[in-house]
Amino acid sequence: MLRLQKLTKTYRTGDQALKEIDLEVGKGQVLALIGPSGAGKSTLIRCVNRLVQPTSGAVWLEDTDLTKLGSGALRRARREMGMIFQEYALVERLTVMENVLSGRLGYVGFWRSFLRWYPQSDIDEAFRLLDRVGLLHMADKRADELSGGQRQRVGICRALIQDPKLLLVDEPTASLDPKTSRQIMRLITELCRERRLAAIINIHDVALAQMFVPRVVGLRFGEIVYDGLPTGLTPEKLTDIYGEEDWEATIKKVEDEDEVEVEAAE
Amino acid sequence: MPVLEKENAQTWRRRTTGENLFRWFGWLIGVAIFVVCWQRISEATTWFFVWDAPRIAGDIWTRATPPRWEYITQLGRPIWDTLNIATLGTLIAICLAVPVAFMAARNTTPSVLFIRPVALLVIVSSRSINSLIWALLLIAIIGPGVFAGVIAIAIRSIGFCAKLLYEAIEEIDHTQVEAISATGASRWQVMAYGIVPQILPAFAGIAVFRWDINIRESTVLGLVGAGGIGLQLSASLNVLAWPQVSLILLVILAAVMISEWVSAKVRGAII
Amino acid sequence: MSHRELEDMLGKGWRKPPFVSNPKLRWSLILGFVAYLVAAFMTIEVDWGRVYVGLDRGWAFILAFTSPDFTSRASDIWDGLLESIVMTVAASVVGILISIPIGLGAARNIAPLPIYLVCRGIVAVSRALQEIIVAILLVAIFGFGPLAGFLTLSFATIGFLSKLLAEDIEAMDKVQAEAIKASGARWLQWINYGVQPQVMPRLVGLSMYRIDINFRESAILGLVGAGGIGATLNTAFDRYEYDTAAAILILIIGIVMSLEYLSGIIRAKVQ
Ligand SMILES: Nc1ncnc2c1ncn2[C@@H]1O[C@H](COP(=O)(O)OP(=O)(O)O)[C@@H](O)[C@H]1O
Ligand SMILES: [Mg+2]
Numbered sequence: 153m154l155r156l157q158k159l160t161k162t163y164r165t166g167d168q169a170l171k172e173i174d175l176e177v178g179k180g181q182v183l184a185l186i187g188p189s190g191a192g193k194s195t196l197i198r199c200v201n202r203l204v205q206p207t208s209g210a211v212w213l214e215d216t217d218l219t220k221l222g223s224g225a226l227r228r229a230r231r232e233m234g235m236i237f238q239e240y241a242l243v244e245r246l247t248v249m250e251n252v253l254s255g256r257l258g259y260v261g262f263w264r265s266f267l268r269w270y271p272q273s274d275i276d277e278a279f280r281l282l283d284r285v286g287l288l289h290m291a292d293k294r295a296d297e298l299s300g301g302q303r304q305r306v307g308i309c310r311a312l313i314q315d316p317k318l319l320l321v322d323e324p325t326a327s328l329d330p331k332t333s334r335q336i337m338r339l340i341t342e343l344c345r346e347r348r349l350a351a352i353i354n355i356h357d358v359a360l361a362q363m364f365v366p367r368v369v370g371l372r373f374g375e376i377v378y379d380g381l382p383t384g385l386t387p388e389k390l391t392d393i394y395g396e397e398d399w400e401a402t403i404k405k406v407e408d409e410d411e412v413e414v415e416a417a418e
Numbered sequence: 419m420p421v422l423e424k425e426n427a428q429t430w431r432r433r434t435t436g437e438n439l440f441r442w443f444g445w446l447i448g449v450a451i452f453v454v455c456w457q458r459i460s461e462a463t464t465w466f467f468v469w470d471a472p473r474i475a476g477d478i479w480t481r482a483t484p485p486r487w488e489y490i491t492q493l494g495r496p497i498w499d500t501l502n503i504a505t506l507g508t509l510i511a512i513c514l515a516v517p518v519a520f521m522a523a524r525n526t527t528p529s530v531l532f533i534r535p536v537a538l539l540v541i542v543s544s545r546s547i548n549s550l551i552w553a554l555l556l557i558a559i560i561g562p563g564v565f566a567g568v569i570a571i572a573i574r575s576i577g578f579c580a581k582l583l584y585e586a587i588e589e590i591d592h593t594q595v596e597a598i599s600a601t602g603a604s605r606w607q608v609m610a611y612g613i614v615p616q617i618l619p620a621f622a623g624i625a626v627f628r629w630d631i632n633i634r635e636s637t638v639l640g641l642v643g644a645g646g647i648g649l650q651l652s653a654s655l656n657v658l659a660w661p662q663v664s665l666i667l668l669v670i671l672a673a674v675m676i677s678e679w680v681s682a683k684v685r686g687a688i689i
Numbered sequence: 690m691s692h693r694e695l696e697d698m699l700g701k702g703w704r705k706p707p708f709v710s711n712p713k714l715r716w717s718l719i720l721g722f723v724a725y726l727v728a729a730f731m732t733i734e735v736d737w738g739r740v741y742v743g744l745d746r747g748w749a750f751i752l753a754f755t756s757p758d759f760t761s762r763a764s765d766i767w768d769g770l771l772e773s774i775v776m777t778v779a780a781s782v783v784g785i786l787i788s789i790p791i792g793l794g795a796a797r798n799i800a801p802l803p804i805y806l807v808c809r810g811i812v813a814v815s816r817a818l819q820e821i822i823v824a825i826l827l828v829a830i831f832g833f834g835p836l837a838g839f840l841t842l843s844f845a846t847i848g849f850l851s852k853l854l855a856e857d858i859e860a861m862d863k864v865q866a867e868a869i870k871a872s873g874a875r876w877l878q879w880i881n882y883g884v885q886p887q888v889m890p891r892l893v894g895l896s897m898y899r900i901d902i903n904f905r906e907s908a909i910l911g912l913v914g915a916g917g918i919g920a921t922l923n924t925a926f927d928r929y930e931y932d933t934a935a936a937i938l939i940l941i942i943g944i945v946m947s948l949e950y951l952s953g954i955i956r957a958k959v960q
Binding site for chain 1: 594600611612
């Protein structure tokens with residue numbers, strides 16, 4: 153469904169953040185993109201919805217090459233791709249409901265959106281989504297009154313109300329505590345399953361990636377160095393991605409935590 | 419702060435000798451400039467009047483007290499005009515300042531090379547020139563009256579508001595704007611949802627702040643004929659009616675204090 | 690529970706919660722504001738015929754900016770400008786020097802109460818009185834000439850700088866200052882080592898800003914006879930010599946721009 157062909161990005165500063173990336177994501181497939189900071193993870197997903205302009209290569213979303221679109225067509229294409237940000241990127245001075253509804257901006261005209269006259273179906277959907285993430289009672293609170301985890305849930309609703317085919321998720325848990333991180337990851341993967349969404353989830357926490365995601369892609373210096381099952385991430389592979397480090401501890405810890413969680417669940 | 423080797427002992431000095439000399443030289447030039455300036459002022463001054471100043475001040479004081487309280491009945495309309503000049507001038511100014519600010523801010527300007535310099539020129543021209551001068555100019559063009567005052571205040575305030583506003587626009591959080599763009603919003607929707615909410619508090623603060631300043635400025639616009647209470651002040655000064663002058667000054671003081679209080683309250687409520 | 694709530698909300702409209710939640714208050718605010726605007730517009734008398742005639746003159750004035758006349762009144766312009774600069778320099782130096790002790794005295798955390806009250810009183814009076822009004826009074830007392838302008842600007846500088854300096858001192862980091870005090874420093878030493886380093890950069894920045902303001906203000910003091918370029922400008926407007934007026938305004942804008950540029954450099958250096 154999404155296919156990157158020789159995608160390259162060289163920033164004006166001369167940093168080559170992506171080097172001829174080829175990647176294919178099938179319908180409904182959830183994929184974790186791991187790699188050290190500076191590997192080019194954010195650049196990759198931003199090149200997909202063109203918040204960052206790729207230098208060369210192509211991005212095919214179904215049958216359209218996103219890199220060739222003019223601004224109007226790009227706006228329509230962006231409606232198909234929901235994005236979730238690390239620092240939530242909610243508009244802090246708007247209410248939760250306005251933030252969620254802003255996901256519909258690509259579908260409503262300027263004056264409707266300016267006057268907050270959204271179609272009833274959008275409003276209902278916003279309520280349903282807020283209810284799904286447990287924030288219905290917060291609908292009229294201002295976004296800056298929420299906690300980190302709550303903000304990220306609102307961010308998820310904003311992405312989902314776009315009714316996208318693809319979710320682009322940039323470090324959804326980097327600003328959250330470990331427990332909330334797991335809840336958010338679980339929520340995202342569950343929602344992807346419910347709605348058969350494809351997703352690219354950037355994440356630097358290997359343990360979390362292994363826990364929730366069926367396919368892992370490792371990125372290093374703008375190149376794909378691993379693509380496969382989470383179970384295939386052996387210490388050697390991790391060294392390929394991240395450089396020398398004692399991986400036994402990390403992997404072990406994951407297993408321990410899993411056990412703890414299972415116990416807690418029981 | 420160098421550590422110097424001196425007679426085999428390390429001594430600590432804040433600056434080296436060269437820097438010290440340079441500093442002293444700088445101070446010397448500064449003092450010399452000040453002395454020259456003072457001399458020019460002194461040459462242009464009739465010192466006889468200055469020595470007489472305490473007597474004259476005392477004289478004015480005795481003439482000006484007590485204020486002529488009953489004159490206040492004639493000040494109602496001028497006060498109303500003053501309020502209107504400030505308020506309408508501010509409203510017009512902020513309407514015009516918003517587009518100028520968006521054109522001047524680096525992250526929203528349509529063209530960094532052509533439009534931004536023009537916007538900055540508008541801002542600096544408007545700011546550099548006092549509202550009294552704008553009033554003089556407008557009176558020469560459209561004749562004396564309240565209308566000239568409103569326009570003068572408006573022109574003077576555009577630069578002030580636009581400058582503060584464009585600085586606020588340049589400081590916004592860019593990821594919020596990106597998030598809105600990523601939903602497929604149009605240019606204007608990105609503006610309305612991503613940028614405007616972020617600058618709204620600054621905008622309101624600036625408007626109220628400028629309104630407060632404009633109340634002060636509009637009290638004196640009448641001195642050049644642009645309406646408001648300054649007209650009465652000027653007329654009273656011309657006929658040396660000091661008791662009226664002192665009453666008008668008291669009224670202006672009260673107006674300034676009330677406007678400061680109001681603007682502090684409103685800003686507190688918004689932010 | 691939560692699901693029943695959802696069922697209740699589905700199908701219902703949604704409006705953004707209004708800024709003022711009490712509907713009565715909200716409507717009376719809106720109606721009051723509209724009523725005020727209508728009343729204000731009704732009472733402005735605009736002589737549209739005069740304005741229409743004025744448009745030609747306005748256009749002539751704008752054209753004058755393309756061919757400003759620096760030469761025919763060159764000596765008047767030069768004298769006036771020099772006087773403005775002289776007043777600005779002298780008043781800024783004196784104003785800054787005086788505002789430092791007053792600023793220290795007006796900071797509650799370092800000054801004893803009686804001194805604090807006196808200094809705050811001075812600041813309040815200076816801020817409440819407009820430059821131009823002070824200039825009128827001082828001209829009446831000291832006679833025409835730049836001395837009155839110099840005193841006016843000095844006085845205004847004191848109000849502006851002392852207030853901001855005092856607020857800065859009140860907001861400074863207590864721990865640093867107390868560490869110096871704990872080492873047994875005397876009051877002056879304490880100010881020198883504990884307070885000065887913390888507020889110095891901002892003081893320099895504010896002083897630069899005030900010099901800028903002083904120059905702009907010096908351009909209007911001439912209107913009431915307190916010296917500077919204002920008198921020349923006023924004459925130019927009176928005689929409808931737009932090209933000379935344009936030349937003066939261009940000079941003022943140019944000087945203000947270069948002052949801003951200079952102060953930007955200096956501020957960047959101190960910080
Ligand atoms: N706006 C930018 N301008 C210049 N270089 C950038 C920019 N954004 C990212 N880079 C560079 O691109 C590389 C990849 O960055 P990024 O995609 O943010 O990595 P990650 O998200 O994996 O941490 C880094 O070397 C970074 O310095
Ligand atoms: Mg990143």
